[in-house]
Amino acid sequence: MEDVNVIKLPETEDRTPAKKRARPPQFDPEREEQDRQTNVKRLAVLGETDGSVKLLEELVFGAEEELLERLDQTGTLLLQDEDEESEDEAPQQQQPVKKAAWVDEDDELDEEVDMRHRYRRNLMRGEAESTMSKQKLQQRMREQFQKAMGGTPSWAESGAQKKKKKKKKKDDDDDDEDDEDDLLRRTGNFVASSESLPSGILRMKKCLHANSARPSEDRLTTVQFHPSAQVVMTAGLDQSVCLFQVDGKTNPKIQSIHLERFPVHKAQFSRDGEVVIATSFRNKMFYLYDMMEGRVTPVHTVRGLNEARVKEFSVCPEGDALLLTGTRGYLHLLTLKTKEVVRSVKINGDVSGVALSPDGSKIFANSEEGEVYVFDLRSSRCVNKFSDDGCVRASSIAASRNGQYLACGSQSGVVNIYSQEACLNSANPKPLKAVMNLLTSATALAFNPSSEILAIASRAEDEAARLVHLPSLTVFSNFPVAKRKIVYRTSCLDFSPNSGFFSLANNKGQAPLFRLLHYKDF
Numbered sequence: 001m002e003d004v005n006v007i008k009l010p011e012t013e014d015r016t017p018a019k020k021r022a023r024p025p026q027f028d029p030e031r032e033e034q035d036r037q038t039n040v041k042r043l044a045v046l047g048e049t050d051g052s053v054k055l056l057e058e059l060v061f062g063a064e065e066e067l068l069e070r071l072d073q074t075g076t077l078l079l080q081d082e083d084e085e086s087e088d089e090a091p092q093q094q095q096p097v098k099k100a101a102w103v104d105e106d107d108e109l110d111e112e113v114d115m116r117h118r119y120r121r122n123l124m125r126g127e128a129e130s131t132m133s134k135q136k137l138q139q140r141m142r143e144q145f146q147k148a149m150g151g152t153p154s155w156a157e158s159g160a161q162k163k164k165k166k167k168k169k170k171d172d173d174d175d176d177e178d179d180e181d182d183l184l185r186r187t188g189n190f191v192a193s194s195e196s197l198p199s200g201i202l203r204m205k206k207c208l209h210a211n212s213a214r215p216s217e218d219r220l221t222t223v224q225f226h227p228s229a230q231v232v233m234t235a236g237l238d239q240s241v242c243l244f245q246v247d248g249k250t251n252p253k254i255q256s257i258h259l260e261r262f263p264v265h266k267a268q269f270s271r272d273g274e275v276v277i278a279t280s281f282r283n284k285m286f287y288l289y290d291m292m293e294g295r296v297t298p299v300h301t302v303r304g305l306n307e308a309r310v311k312e313f314s315v316c317p318e319g320d321a322l323l324l325t326g327t328r329g330y331l332h333l334l335t336l337k338t339k340e341v342v343r344s345v346k347i348n349g350d351v352s353g354v355a356l357s358p359d360g361s362k363i364f365a366n367s368e369e370g371e372v373y374v375f376d377l378r379s380s381r382c383v384n385k386f387s388d389d390g391c392v393r394a395s396s397i398a399a400s401r402n403g404q405y406l407a408c409g410s411q412s413g414v415v416n417i418y419s420q421e422a423c424l425n426s427a428n429p430k431p432l433k434a435v436m437n438l439l440t441s442a443t444a445l446a447f448n449p450s451s452e453i454l455a456i457a458s459r460a461e462d463e464a465a466r467l468v469h470l471p472s473l474t475v476f477s478n479f480p481v482a483k484r485k486i487v488y489r490t491s492c493l494d495f496s497p498n499s500g501f502f503s504l505a506n507n508k509g510q511a512p513l514f515r516l517l518h519y520k521d522f
Contacts, residue, residue: 113137122249197452199472202479203517204502205248206486209510210234213253214242216509222267223505225496230522232496232503233276234511235267241278241289246501246522248515257296259287268315270336277322277336279310286310288336304341305332312351316377318360325351331365333377343380347373353397355406357420364423366394366408374424384424389416389431398445398454405432405470407454409442415456417473433473437466446493448502450519457490457504465490465504486512496522 112131115124123140124130132140209215210223211234218237225232225246231254235241241264242256259278267278276289284307288297302310305324312325320336329347331354334340349367356363362383363375370391374384388394388408396409399420406418415435422429440460447454451470458464465487467476480487492505498521502514 196471197450197469197518199469199474200477202453202467202469202476204479205515205517206481207248207501207513207515208251210244210246210251210503210513211242211253211509211511212251213244214256216240216242218263218509219491219507220505220509220511221265221491223492223503223511224267224269224494225501225503226269227271227273227497229273232501232511232513233267233269234505235264235278236505236509237263238509239263241267241276243291246496246513248501248513251513255291255294257289259296262287265311266313268313271315271317271320275336277313277315279313281311282309284309299339302334302339302341305334307332312354314354314356316360317356317358323354323356323363325354329367331363331375345375345380345382347371352394353409355397355399357399358401358403362424364397364399364406366397368393370394370410372397372408372423384427386423386427386429390414390434391416395441395443396445398447400447400451400454400470401449402451404451405447405454407445407447407456409445409456411441413438413440413442413458415442415445415454415468417454417468417470433468435466435468435475437475438464440464444490444493446495448495448499449497450499453495453499455493455495455502457487457493459489459491459507462489463487465493498522 111134113120113134115121115129115132115137120137123132123137123144210232211220216234216236216238220234220236222235223232230246232244232246232251233241234244239259239262240256241259243254244251245254262278262280262283264278265281267276269276274290274292276291277286278289279286284305285298285300288299289295290297305326307324307326307330310324314323314325316323316333321342322334322336324332324334324341326332326344327350329349329351330344331346331351332341332344335342345363347365347367348371349369352366352368354363354365356377361377363377364372365375366372366388370388370393372386372388373382375381376383388410391408391410391412391414393411394408395411398407399405400407403420406420406423407415408418409415413436415438416431417433417435418429418431435454435456438456438458440458442456443459444457445454447470454468454470456466456468463480463485465480467479468474469476487504488506488508488510490504490506493503495502499516499519500522502516503511505511
């Protein structure tokens with residue numbers, strides 16, 4: 001096959017005459033303007049958006065201006081969060097580790113501690129923990145302390161913990177504001193029932209006797225909680241008045257005084273809680289014990305008082321005054337400042353019991369014949385009188401602190417519960433409830449501060465004590481405990497200022513103490 005040589009010819013110049021070459025089109029302004037207008041219309045048509053699509057975009061993203069504003073705000077918030085996180089992290093990284101000021105070498109020894117000792121027994125959580133290392137015991141005691149204090153106290157917190165708690169509190173406040181805003185946006189029933197005391201079974205815990213640090217050698221006649229301090233007082237026939245701190249575990253004794261040849265019939269704190277007033281059985285004299293100064297003052301005579309003895313009395317809720325119960329139906333108002341009688345009132349027959357209204361303006365007194373008298377203390381005038389329903393011989397009376405109830409006890413054991421309003425306005429009020437759980441004379445009555453419980457008792461029989469649930473007017477079924485005797489013969493009852501504790505004075509010289517678990521405070 002023969003090789004074929006391809007010869008590339010050189011390019012030749014275009015020799016076509018200039019006249020015959022294509023000329024570029026000449027610029028036409030009118031036509032150019034028409035083409036521009038046509039293109040603008042086409043672009044406008046292409047850029048139009050369907051109305052439904054535009055509406056959907058506004059619903060999802062909002063209008064264009066709103067969307068841009070939200071994006072700006074989001075960016076600002078993100079920057080602020082990053083700044084706050086960096087500020088929180090910086091102190092934590094820079095905070096130096098605190099060193100102990102002093103270290104005991106004996107603490108480092110791995111020593112086992114006997115947990116069966118009476119001071120450490122309450123820290124055990126089972127029989128297996130009869131011994132415990134020092135480190136574990138320290139941790140257990142720290143947990144118990146924090147539980148008792150409701151958390152770590154502020155003085156024991158580190159700087160980082162305080163900042164963290166402050167930040168959490170700020171976040172909680174913001175959440176509360178959001179909840180308030182949410183509350184304003186919605187409608188409906190937002191009223192919730194309060195945490196009221198349930199009926200049936202009263203949740204309670206038996207504690208160490210209030211006077212276990214110094215039991216009385218004879219019958220106790222008085223037990224009373226201090227109006228403001230966590231203190232309880234006992235007094236009795238052993239001629240002593242004792243003060244104890246109430247903690248429910250050891251109840252240590254604070255102080256005791258001995259009154260020579262003066263068996264105490266009744267002892268009460270003054271309204272401010274600084275003075276104790278004590279009376280006896282056959283003496284006209286009574287004692288004033290100033291706890292602030294530690295001074296015991298005998299009061300031998302009272303100006304204007306013509307009585308052979310001073311035995312029963314009540315402390316007035318307002319002012320430094322006592323209401324003394326005299327003989328032949330007399331009641332005397334005595335001022336502690338001047339030790340004189342300022343006014344007296346009288347009922348028919350002998351006085352069985354006296355109670356004062358919460359504001360101290362009214363006196364409720366029942367006679368042995370079962371008649372109840374209501375006096376206005378300021379004017380000394382009898383404003384009402386009625387017969388206790390079914391009562392043959394009265395024995396006691398008590399008024400609730402909220403001004404709602406009046407309880408009248410009789411020697412038959414029946415306790416009638418009235419409305420105070422009816423007792424003030426009606427000549428023949430009917431009892432709301434007749435409590436018939438006692439078979440002997442109802443000698444002691446006491447309302448708790450919240451007026452939800454009425455304690456009733458008789459000193460004529462063992463275990464003759466009951467607690468009444470006032471909202472339902474029913475008796476709690478679990479008091480007293482039927483398995484063993486605790487209450488015995490009760491002469492006095494009292495509740496702590498916030499109903500957290502309840503105590504009795506019995507004939508064994510003991511003051512049984514109970515913790516009412518429904519109430520959180522002392």
